[in-house]
Amino acid sequence: MMYDYFNNLVTGIESTLVAHPEKKSHRKAYALEIARLGRRLYTEDERIAWCGVLAPFDVLNAMSVTSCFVEFVGAMLASTGMVPDFLQEAETRGFAPDTCGYHRAVMGATYKDLMPKPDFCIATSAPCAGGMGVMENIARHFNKKLYVLNIPQEATEESVRYLADQYQEMTDFVTQHTGRPLDREKLREAVTLSNEATAIMEEAYRLAQHVPSPANGKDLANFGVVMALLLGTPAAVEVARAYRDAFAARIERGEAGVPGEKVRLLWIQNRVQFKNEILDLLETENQAAIVCDELNAITWDPIDPDDPFPGIARRAISIPLNGTVKRRVKNLQKMALEHKIHGAVNPCHWGCRQGTGARGMVAEGLKQVGVPVLNLEVDCVDTRNYAPGQIRTRLEAFIEMLTA
Amino acid sequence: MNEKRPAIGFTCAYTPLAVLEAAGFSGHRVLPTGGQWPDQAGRILHDNLCPHVKKVLDRALCNDLPELAGMVFMNSCDAMRRLYDAWIQVRPGEPALILDLPPMVTDRAIAFFAREVERMARSLGEWNNVEVTDDALAQSIGKYNQVADLFARVRVRAAEGTLSGGAPRLQELYNDASSQPFSETIARLEKVLTEAHGADPAAGGVQVFLFGNVLPDPGAVDLFTQCGARVVGDDFCTGSRLFAPLEVRDGEKPALALARSILNNPPCARTFDPEKPLALAQDLLERARACGAQGVIGHVLKFCDPYLARLPVVRETFKQAGMPLLLLEGDCSLGSIGQQRTRIEAFVEMLR
Structure with a gap:
């Protein structure tokens, strides 16, 4: 079923682009690569690894392993509207509704045989303890070997070496399960592609700082976190380039991502993954752009x-959801100032201790740079708890306050 | 025999207590019990964080703390990490430290954690203006092991039903030990062990094994007794996990011994062996059986992800093994567990 879903998605986008080359866009390029990844995950002869969010996907791509963080499945089920059955299944099996919706959805999908059987699993200690628990459950359910990457909180010489050594050991673990040793030249190429893609992504983010911003909320939804899955491949470079070029072209044409941009918003952590009216309300009704x-x-x-593991270790450690809130807030303040932000929206994903647990400190930190924060009480995956009327009232009041 | 030492606060059973003493401090576990504080932590953190962490932060916000020379936190879970973040914000300028704690037990993880233990020793040494030598650490480990050994003997008495006051008293002893110098605990426990065999209020009760995370209120343990249960063993971070023995191998550096022992001791759900995913369930079952338990009661704090993610398999494992299991969820307060009285009574009744 899932193979067919992704295959139809891939062929649909590909044929549209052949028939109507003028419809080629950065967002389509992104959607196509995600659909291709989904199709590979459900292709029988692929080597599959279910992973934690901060796994080094470029290394795994270099080793010809189709890998994905499990939360991707939770987001996908939410976006397709299929999630309630899977959440229900997990809850029936004993997973508390107070836990993360992404993780409950993934466990429901596992129990309902929707998750492709992995060849092995790689858990990451960051960003969250809930994710570790789910990886342990998945490894047990499929009776597959689990490798755990312990990501330290701070980048010291010792902690970087510790994580770099784990990556080396992880490649041996992968080889044991695929029979394919790490090809240093392929890794070199993958890392070069990662560097190229991230440099272009950085350019795209910089272009998004322009006033008015060429970006809108749909452009940027889930972009950075999903692009991590493509790192180490030419597809990552291609998608990043499509974004950068699209943003540059919009600026050149004097076109805003949100026509008539009045308010510039920073979105904190995750998007709400299921269909909702938030973007319409913000951007169409109020010209408030998520930049x-x-x-x-x-x-x-x-x-x-030539020596990638220390750099890859520093990358994992640097992710804002790892480490202290102080560092995370510093990063948010920097983003807010660079993007000339008026306000920030924090969807406090129910069940997320690491992210939502910092709610008050994040709000306080952004306040220090003059950016008010709207905390929305939502579950980004669980449609059953969504209260659109309440969300609308709060967003409208927030925009009104920002524009007063 | 009161030994006056400045106190360092801690909140997690993984804290290397021996380092505190080696640096001239004594540990003071900041428990989520003891007072009525306004519920303020949720505005800094979020209401969906574990009540242990929120209550500890509420204590800090209300200055309901003894004089502390600093705090040591462990990166044991998301909530604990956020507690550290909030603590340094609400008590700026006070010494505080967070140690990274690997979730798995491998040689590499142990070596990394040993370096974290050394970092802790250096920081505490600076806070107290002393050098924490290997000799001091070794001596402190020796004292800690005396405490661990004495507790093992007291636990035997409690399990036999010959400890005056039974399981609630054992919990009081754990609580006191977590907030006083080792030497005072040693003297206290030695005295307890010389007491004549006393009456266990739970004598004749149904034998149960308790597990979970934070349940420090002796009143909560007493509730199990009142419901007709006799606690024959526990696996709580405010109970037996707090003083598990430390193994020191010949020629091994004390920091490495501490790291290896702490990571290898009976774990909180957050630590696991990747080779045996969810072995926690089987381990708990075996421990319950070894105690002669007729049933098991799990008490887990609301919003505790490490446990919540493992409970489905715990439930399944116990069901397959035919071991009766009652799972309770609480918020550290006696009130929340008191609401479960009927369920506990029914469970115990079923086991009779």
């Missing part, structure tokens, strides 16, 4: 292709 997302940031330096 940046917290997770759309390049927080690391280019990685040395």
Whole structure:
């Protein structure tokens, strides 16, 4: 079923682009690559790894492993409107409704045989403890080997070496399960492609700072976090380039991502993954543009292709959802100032301790740079708890306050 | 025999307590019990964080703390990490430290954690203006192991039903031990062990094994007794996990011994062996059986992801093994567990 879904998506986008080349866009390029990844995940002869969010996907791509963080499935089920059955299944099996909706959806999909059987699993200790628990459950359910990457909180010489050594060991683990040793030249190429893609992504983010911004909320939704899955492949470079070029062209034409942009917003952490009216309300009704997302940031330096593991370790450690809130807030403040933000929206994903748990400190930190924060009480995956009327009232009041 | 030492606060059973003593401090576990504080932590964190962490932060916000020379936090879970973030914000300028804690037990993870233990020793040494030598650490580990050994003996008495006051008293002893120098605990426990065999209020009760995370209120343990249960063993971070023995191998650096032992001791759900996913369930079952438990009661704090993610398999494992299991969810307060009285009574009744 899932193979057919993704295959239809891929062929649909491909044939549209052949028939109507003028419809080629950055968002289509992105959607096509995600659909292709989805199709690979459900293709039988692929080597599959279910992973934690901060797994080094470029290394896994270099080793010809189709890998994905499990939360991707939760987001996908939410976006297709299929999620309630899977949440229900997980809850029936004993997963508390107070836990993260992404993780409950993934467990429901596992129990209902929707998740492709992996060859092995790679858990990451960051960003969250809930994710670790789910990886442990998935490894047990499929009776597959699990490798755990412990991502330290701070980048010291010792912690970087510790994580870099784990990556080396992880490649041996992968080889044991695929029979394919790490090809240093392929890794070198993958890291070079990662560097190229991230440099272009950084350019695109910089272009989004323009007033009015060429970006809108749809452009940037889930972009940075999903692009991590494509790192190490030419597809990542292609998609990043499509974004940068699209933003540059809009600026050149004097075109705003949200026509008549009046308010510039920063979106904190995750988007609400299921169909909702938030973007319409913000952008169409109120000309309030989401010009940046917290997770759309390049927080690391280019990685040395000849000695990549220390650089990849620094990358994982630098992700804002890892480490202290102090560091996270510093990153948010920087983004807010660079993008000339008027206000920030924080969807406090119910069940997320690491992200939502910092709610008050994030709001306080942004307040220090003059950016008010609207905390929305939502579950980004669980449609059953969504209260559109309440969300509308709060967003409208927030925009009214920002424009007063 | 009161030994006056400045106190360092801590909140997690993974804290290397021996380092505190080696640096001239004593540990003070900031428990989520003892007072009525306004519910303020939710505005800094979020209401969906574990009540343990919120209540500890509420204590800090209300200055309901003894004089502390600093705090040591462990990066044991998301909530604990956020507690550290909030703590340094609400008590700026006070010494505070967070140690990274690997979630798995491998040689590499142990070596990394050993370096974290050394970092802790250096920081505490600076806070107290002393050098924490390997000799001091070794001596402190020795004292800690005395405490662990004495607690093991007291637990035997409690399990046999010959400890005056039974399981609630054992909990009081744990609580006191978590907030006083080792030497005072050693003297206290030695005295307890010389007491004549006393009456266990739970004598004749149904034998149960308790597990979970934070349940420090002796009143909560007493409730199980009142419901007709006799606690024959526990696995709580405010109970037996707090003083698990430390193994020191010949020629091994004390920091490495501490790291290896702490990571290898009976774990909180957040630590696991990747080779045996969810072995926690089987481990708990075996421990319950080894205690001769007729049933098991799990008490887990609301919003505790490490446990919530593992409970489905715990439930399944116990069901397959035919071991009766009652799972309770609480918020550290006696009130929340008191609401479960009927369920506990029914469970115990079923086991008779």
